[in-house]
Amino acid sequence: MQKMGIHLTATVLESQEDHERVYKSSKSNANTITSSSPNHQVLYSLDATKLSIYFHETNDDITKEDDESMSKKMKMNKFDRIQFNFPHWLGKANNRYNRQLIDNFLKSATDFITPNTGEIHMALCDGQGGSSASTLEQWKRSWMVALYAADHGLLLTHVLPFEPTHDLSSHRGVDRPFHVGKNPKLYIFAKPNNDSDNKGEKDIVSTSSTMTTMTSSVQLQLCCRHELHIELPSHDQPVEISNDVAEAKIHSPLYTADEMANGDAILNILQDSVVPKGIRVEVPIRKFLSASTTGLESNIVVFLVVYCGEGRPLTRNEADQYRSTTETEVAKHVPLRQNRIGRMVSKPVPYSLLKGLIEERANDYLT
Incomplete structure (x- = not known):
């Protein structure tokens, strides 16, 4: 990734102290990331539903104090990809809290993807996303991720098989693996560009009424x-x-x-x-x-x-x-x-x- 010029930022919700205390591979994983390239970093105590606290949408938002403290703030304003693997509310939660988590994350992340080419990737367990629902009841029991994505102007462009290549841990807040089902999926979202080509423009007012189109099934x-x-x-x-x-x-x-x-x-x-x-x-x-x-x-x-x-x-x-x-x-x-x-x-x-x-x-x- 270093040869490709990739800037990688890995984040976790827990503080560094708590993360290292709970997960036995915390230190070694962080060291593998940061030692492989000077463009890679690990950030702790980062809430994925509130990215504006940690990152800036434009360079104009960066104050002198921020510029001098890049341990928590980055000058990089946009990301080509933001990926959230197997999001889940802490503990045994119902769909209401997990849907709220998905909604808040997508709302936060949509402001920090690169215009025209940026994507949001989300790995979900079998049945969670809703794309595989074959009945209305299955859809209602899912997290309905496409619905919340649309609310934030995001189009679901692909749903692909996902095979984790890393150790799955953090089951209910402890260092223990969790099951993702037989067919975990990777949901890919993108935001169409802005354009004024639209029918009934005077009659239709919405957050996405000025979007151009993308290619999606x-x-x-x-x-x-x-x-x-x-x-x-x-x-x-x-x-x-x-x-x-x-x-x-x-x-x-x-x-x-x-x-x-x-x-x-x-x-x-x-x-x-x-x-x-x-x-x-x-x-x-x-x-x-x-x-x-x-x-x-x-x-x-x-x-x-x-x-x-x-x-x-x-x-x-x-x-x-x-x-x-x-x-x-x-x-x-x-x-x-x-x-x-x-x-x-x-x-x-x-x-x-x-x-x-x-x-x-x-x-x-x-x-």
Whole structure:
């Protein structure tokens, strides 16, 4: 690593005195790190959820006192990689505390990765991260790391097998190995760059609304869904738009009842006027409800709309802003069923679970 010019900083939560007292290999491991290169160091008493206490985001933040005391502060502002292996709340903890730990760490670390190329790596035991969940219950029992990463503008780019090459110790605060399960995973997160290329920019405001896209499998991403209920006229003709829309001088073409009913027009509106680049949108289900079955004056077509992160992270709040914009844009072309407007999107779930959820809850949708 020295020949490659790598600067390595190894950190532990405990003080040096406590760490050396508890772990028999503490001194030798620290010596191996620091003696291999002058660019390597070991820091003690470092809380990974509060990195701003120990490091600086910019050189302007470094005071004279800091500059003279680099034992606890580093001039290096950003890291190409920040890796946290098997984070866990002290003792036998439930998911609530471990999720809080993950959330706080990602919030802290995102400010200290190199722009454009920096990554956060997190090794987790089998089942903890949630990427391998095959049911909604398994997802709910996991730590849902992709959800907390998205809250801090981080995209889950890869989930890889992880084989520890070091001794695993620190089981409940003592020098004892712990089990990581049959298939531990390495979760890799990155932060998309800033850019202004996004649809509906005036209507959508979020911490990630100005991100450019990255390359990531949609199967790793989170998705939110909602129903869209539209009213159809009795004949295949463009519907009459409201006075408010007419006065706004909306010049986009109006779609016919057939175009709205078959879903193509809805998907076009979503892709052209609602979601930014990097957000995947799908309309996997649509159903026609006749006036005779609903008791309403008009026929209804119901669509299940799905928003999914793909080249940028997706949060529930952001997805709900897309839902609101979708309703506004579609209402310019066709009336909406009034008692189904304004309902918040579903909680985020992995895209890999979407098909199963739709099949499992088919009778609950589109009624």
